[in-house]
Amino acid sequence: MPLFVKVERGIVDKTTFDRYVPAHIAYVKELIAAGYKARTGYWASYGGGMLLFEAESLAAAEAIVARDPLVRNHCVEYELHEWCVVVE
Template identity: 60%
Template sequence: MPWFVKIEKGIVAKHIFDQYVPAHLEYVARLNKLGHDAKTGYWKEDEGGMLIFQADSIEEAKTIVENDPLILNKCVEYVLHQWCVVG
């Protein structure tokens, strides 16, 4: 399966964002049970973070991202990329 990366930047106050982090982590755990090998995290030195995962297609990747609680609750802006691993 190809790899995809969602690069995100928070667009709400931290106390609002933090309300949805548990749901986001549960969502990532569900993705892993479905075989998407998802990892999520944030930038230590800056705002925002990243979700990296596998999906069968860009269409599936878009669906996965659009169903992330951080997106559903309008907590982040994001850019989605397919990551072409070369080594």
């Protein structure tokens, strides 16, 4: 399955953002359990974060991102890209 990357930047205050982090983590765990091989994290020295996951198509990836609690609650702006692996 193709790999996709959602690169995000927070657009709300930290208190608001942190309110939705537990739901985001639970959502990523659901993606992992469903076989999407998802990983999420944040940049240590730069605001924002990333979600890496597999999906069958760009349309499927867009649907996955749309259900992310950080997106649904307007906490982040993001870019979604297919990531083409060169070396494994």
